[in-house]
Amino acid sequence: MLSLFNKLKMSMNVGKEIILAKYFGKIVSISIKVFITNKCNLNCSYCYPIINKGIRKFGRNMSKEELFQLFDELAKLGNEGGSSSGRGTIDERRFGEIVDYVKSKDILCEAITNGYYVADKIDEVDKLNSICISIDGNEEETDYYRGRGCYKKAMEAIKLCSERGIPTRLHSVITRINKDSLNALEIAKEYGAGITVSPIITNEYCGIKYDPEICLSRDETKELFERLLEYKLNGYPINFSCNTLKYFIDYPFEDYDEVIKKGDSRLKRLSGRKSKIPLCKRMYLSPEMEADGTIYPCATLMHAPNSPNVREMGLMESLVGLKDMECATCGSITDQELNSLLNMNLNTVREVVKYFFTSVR
Secondary structure, three states, X not given: OOOHHHHHHXXXXXXXXXXXXXXXXXXXXXXXXXXXXXXXXXXXXXXXXXXXXXXXXXXXXOOHHHHHHHHHHHHHOOOOEEEEEOOOOOOOOOHHHHHHHHHHOOOEEEEEEOOOOOOOOHHHHOOOOEEEEEOOOOHHHHHHHHOOOHHHHHHHHHHHHHHHOOOEEEEEEEOOOOOOOOHHHHHHHHHOOEEEEEEOOOOHHHOOOOOOOOOOOHHHHHHHHHHHHXXXXXXXXXXXXXXXXXXXXXXXXXXXXXXXXOOOHHHHHOOOOOOOOOOOOOOXXXXXXXXXXXXXXXXXXXXXXXXXXXXXXXXXXXXXXXXXXOEEEXXXXXXXXXXXXXXXXXXXXXXXXXXXXXXXX
């Protein structure tokens, strides 16, 4: 468990690194999501590794030694947060060793899971700073795309983590099946967990196409954000800042799915808006890495052409290579919330700091 002193120290370090990157161009990485495996016990129809199977072939997973070297380099770069992600993360045989090594480097460690195997690996899970559990609502809603039994396993994990005092965040994918009920918000409130939600984005920039029957329309997406803001103002533990929710309610572009590229004439035309366009600062500051070492600025750009690979290029050269991505901004709320923090929006910074000091151990 982190002491108050260590939390203050980490907060100051993150602020310092963001300032150095934003104003002086220093290459730093304050957090990274690492997929330690591409294997999974589930076959969720909307999961982007499943959707993207035809886009590129995955190389072999990085070895434990390669991952340890990566975390060594990240620690030197000032990285304060590591998210051990992947499709079957907790069941991965190296999970406990990786958690121990990440923690030994004074890097915050969160695992993202579907809930399976949490009970079996509870001693390793108990070492995490926090855990994220995927659940889309009630049993019918969760199992519809994830498969029969997923709801029960997710709830088992949520209850167990609550009993063990493990800080928990829920994540819910919003489709036309669960958009009206938002039942996952009630689960989060009942068990004292935070929650993030995200509508599915059909990102054709990277060749990703989803069944249009599960995707929300623009009006439905806007209504979702309006309801989330109302829920948040009524005390529900939604881990998006009011600033970010308001931006997406008044989203300046026609399509939430579109990735706006650098040099787009609309960026200049809209630059005078009261709610200015938050140009992306994620890039190398908070990237995501596939199990084979391919690295991306964010989930929205997963499988983007010509993405650098840590195994082939080394960490620093790969991070520098992310600066060459053509994107400027997009309609992914999970990406924009983090981007708002990196842009040092005071409203977002205040809410993130509050969450860190009250919900991360």
